[in-house]
Amino acid sequence: MTFEIIGTYLAALSLLIGSGFIIIGVIGLLKFNDPMTRLHAPTKVGTIGIGMLLLASTLHSFALGEGSVHELLIMAFLFVTAPISANFIAKANIHRGECETPPAPARDDTWSTLNTPEEDKEI
């Protein structure tokens, strides 16, 4: 067993695990029936599914002797951007009324996305 073979097998294993999580995410996306719970599926795919695929890529590049760490950067960009899109979809769902109305905040008046001035409410 050389380093190359072990690395290739490890890469294959992480590819399998990553694809497994992605397929579970897709099942969740199809199975759940309201937009807010459906939102939970892609956030999972975005983190561990893609993470394992990128880990496989890194392992493979190191096994072939030309290591690259660009995958770390992709991971970092993904981790920074994924919550923002999820946040916007959640706010859109609140506005469309496709989920339960959120409870009022404990100390303040309202949630900032619902805090529109009176004259802007009729579009």
Added chain:
Amino acid sequence: MVRTFKWLMPHPFLTLLLAVVWVILQKEVTAGMAVFGVILGILIPWGTSIWWPDRPKSLRLGKLCSYSFMVVWDIVVANIQVAWVVLTVPNSKLKPTWIVVPLELKQPEAITLLAGTITLTPGTVSADVSDEGHSLLVHVLHTDDPDAVRDDIMTRYQDRLKEIFS
């Protein structure tokens, strides 16, 4: 001297981060590219500092590192739990709910980091902050005890972030 430094580098951590990202983006690490990365790291924060006047007063990098490792571990554990929920719990028995997390953090950077952590951890998505910034709206996929989830977020993430940004 200190004032010149502050004028030149309004965000020292951003300078460091930009330089490191620039070096990683290159195919090969060379001294020239490292210097160019540092130049970019100084120029970009300097040019954009008008739109970003405040900076976090203090940032404990060591604690931030251990926090990131803890979050990665939590993401792995929570992924397996959510995968189990997706595969075994039928839609009729799913108990999605909203929870309201009281915020004790004040800095926008810290609140952003907390909201990002909550969204990245599967099973919870942060949706909104209240208009005065005292609470965070979080959606939970499946839970029997919403209060326990709220307390978990407060003790596990918020207390650590308070230490990092204290």
